[in-house]
Amino acid sequence: MKDVIIIGGGPIGIACALECKKRNWNYVIIEKGALTNSLFNYPKNMTFFSTSEKLEIDDIPFISNNPKPNRDEALEYYRRVATSNQVNINLFETVETLKKTGTHFTVNTNKANYYTKHIILATGFYDIPNLLDVPGEDLPKVTHYYKEAHPYAMQHSVVVGASNSSVDAALEIYRKGGYVTMIVRGNAIGQRVKYWVRPDIINRIEEGSIKAYFNSEITEIKAHELTFKSPEGLKTIQNDYVVALTGYKPNFELLNQLGVSLSNDDKKRPEYNPETMESNIQGVYLAGVICGGMETHKWFIENSRIHAKQIATHIEKTLNQ
Incomplete structure (x- = not known):
């Protein structure tokens, strides 16, 4: 006892x-x-x-x-x-x-x-993890945890979310030579993102180094591409990895x-x-x-x-x- x-x-x-x-x-x-x-x-x-x-x-x-x-x-x-x-x-x-x-x-x-x-x-x-609940989420290319950037170098990666973890991953992958696209359900980078990091990610997005789609959600993940719903309609992009940091x-x-x-x-x-x-x-x-x-x-x-x-x-x- x-x-x-x-x-x-x-x-x-x-x-x-x-x-x-x-x-x-x-x-x-x-x-x-x-x-x-x-x-x-x-x-x-x-x-x-x-x-x-x-x-x-x-x-x-x-x-x-x-x-x-x-x-x-x-x-x-x-x-x-x-x-x-x-x-x-x-x-x-x-x-x-x-x-x-x-x-x-x-x-x-x-x-x-x-x-x-x-x-x-x-x-x-x-x-x-909070799942996306979309077809293809169980593919090996999808992870809900991020450890380091090296595996994503020279690859087309989608980072889902706009929290601290998502922003850190996006910036690190970009700086290690990865091609980064962020897909964000909300209309902006999260307000709770670390104050010394938030301007960095906003500047990288504005200059085009990192692509970002706001008010958007993934609808399907395939072996070499990804489809998502955006304000402009459905879009399909080339994709090697999905880092879904959705909480x-x-x-x-x-x-x-x-x-x-x-x-x-x-x-x-x-x-x-x-x-x-x-x-x-x-x-x-x-x-x-x-x-x-x-x-x-x-x-x-x-x-x-x-x-x-x-x-x-x-x-x-x-x-x-």
Whole structure:
């Protein structure tokens, strides 16, 4: 029997583990991938919007070469925090089912069964992409994740979307010798794009280095071409790769298994107490990005790292009752 089971080994899951460790609780993190798996899958050259001090957890200093750290520096920081504090974490272990019986929970994974009175869901949102739902999306040339530009050099690539990730991919592929076309559902580059990057992509589009079609949507993907609907009608262009960075969504299945209520609108916000982070199911706590449901831009490391202390404080009160 564990005092606490934390599902998700990202920065917020690690922060929750540190709070458990301070209180000498019997806890474990269950992470289906590598340590900070979402960060590991970020583009290799990604730079964070936040400064390093805003990415710190448990007041452990994060020193980076520049005010805004990159992916590798973040991986090193969270790896050092986890190893130096001997965080109890089971990596590459997948939670398959969750069930509440009375006041206890059963957590079944692909490796073991666990029992606990408290579950913290810190699963983020990066593992399930929002699909285009068009013919040809299952072709090998289509990806919903971007790692680096080199494979797209001298190739005709379509980047879908106008968010930070889409803009970063488009600029990087262009600068590595790729032929880039952006297809954007909205009428402009996103307003939340990093302030030092947004003018760059707008200038590249205006000068014609990167083609961009706004108010447009892909209708079909084929082996060597792509068709999309634009204000001027249907267009077909030569295409070798599609980088569809259309966003991601939380694992609602785990929430549903536990009975956590979701809002009835398309935002699917889970129900929780903002002071304690406890959901409508007693003993189930939410931490990090999952709190926003489909509004994945609402929560970041810098504004959700406080969830760990909120949750631990409330659990401590219940254990002392």
